[in-house]
Amino acid sequence: MFTKNASSLKSKNSKIDEVQLLQSIGYIAPQNTGYYHYLPLGLRVLNNISKVIDKEFSIKDDFNYNIEKLELSQSSPVNLWKKTHRYPANKDEVFTYMENDKNLRLLNPTCEESITQLFKSNYMKGNSHLPKIFYQTTKKIRNEKRPRFGLIRTREFIMNDCYSFHNTPEDTSKFFKIMENKYRNIFNKLKIPVIAAMADSGDIGGSESIEFQYQDSRGEDTLLTCKSCHTGFNIEQFNGQLNGKLHEAVTKDLTFKLCWNADKSSLVAIYYPKGEELSINKVEEELGDDVDAESFFADREVGNQKIVDDINSKEDLQNYLFELPIVRMIDLRINKRGDLPDWPFKVFSKYQFMNIDKVDLCKPVSEAYDCPECKSENTINVTRSIEVGHIFNLGDRYTNKDNLKVMNVDDISKPIYMGCYGIGVSRLLQILAIENQDSLGINLPKVVTPYTVNFIVDNYKKNINEIFEEDSDLKVFLQDINNKQIEKDYYLDLASDIKQFDKAKVSAAVGIPINVYCNGKHTKLPYVEVEIRGDIIDENWINKLQNIVKDKDNFKVLREHKSDKRLPLIKINYKDTFDVCDEILKIMR
């Protein structure tokens, strides 16, 4: 059976955290902080998400490209990352291991270097036709400093990453647009509403970049959308579009706050625009450490003065100050570093400072802003969001590096151009749980349900052979189901330690859209009952089913509408079962 304990399922009408939901319905199980096991049901849903992506990537809008699936090695020599200078720059974000005491390798969080090297060595042959486009859906490892929020911030995650190689910047831009469109189609098919936001390309670099954001008040990204033209922006991009006008970066508009880190071993100085409110979560996230709440929440002027006084009263002030680590955090709304207020201590060494620049440290901007795109006034809406996809036009950033040059075969003075594209597949599982939680459990769209139909056999505390002796047709029927299981994603529930009622309850909770009751008190072959858990999107569904059944006399609608406790239920001749299930799936969300 799916979950050991059906009674551990959520009680009706109490909305629970979606991570708890995924655990209680047997989709995932935590291992350690930042690591999850994907259990059989969750894995099936993840594989289905993957299939939606595979299918979309196989569709050709024009016939000038072919997107091919491969699997790259999960690790890379650190030396390869040094060629693009991502190591040691991103040292803290990757896990490394020493191979046989001599080769330092890292576990790939992304694969730009690996694919570029592979492309250079295997695909840059004399008449190699470009574009070449490769993708994979694999586990990635990243040293997430503070894993949190279920599957959203983990150290191990499943990512779909795609890389494209082109002859010209124009070809790259053209394919970037194709991918933007494919991403929209993928999220549409998964019934996940996203907003495409213009974004900075950040660490990965390049010239064009779009984030796909799912709106959620608990998300860690700030999303700005225009009510008029519906353009989305991430906050860095929005600030950039306004040339930093989000706040005039002059000294009189700046302020700073002093506080301690959690164990008071480092001093933290935070610079931000006057009028904004600091967010402790954002500061802690960027700091990679907790902050001392007392000093953080103290009145700014009083708190700053107290810290200055405390430090100035140290006996050996000079030595104390020289040894004190100081983290200087500068909010991204501030563009001119030169205008920072004077440092309040006379004695310090510039080597003490660790700077964290251009980070979002404030609560979402509250003032109204004008749209940089359509120029409408006060139309910008600010919300929180979770990033689910990100596409980049990289230009020649990875292909024109000193040591990893990939040049055009026909004209070696020109580099090859590149794009990269990523979808957070394991994140999507959590977002599906947010989107599709209902009073029974999870009600997934049909493209991702773990199974299509659950055939429930009432054999509580009975040997199945005893039932077959009474009903030999049932045996043939179950064999037929068994034969179609793989092809049709059917599940056959023959557990003898669970009552039929509980089997049905669990089946609905885990999101199987159709239950077929094969036998039981009220049902005996040649009739079965079909219960519909998923959402039918065709009002005319009863007629449609009636039209396809062969035994029309015995087609009976027992319950037409979904209510709080009851699901639509029909009674049919068992010989019509497979056709009826196929038809229901066709007209289901």
Ligand SMILES: [Zn+2]
């Ligand atoms: Zn606009």
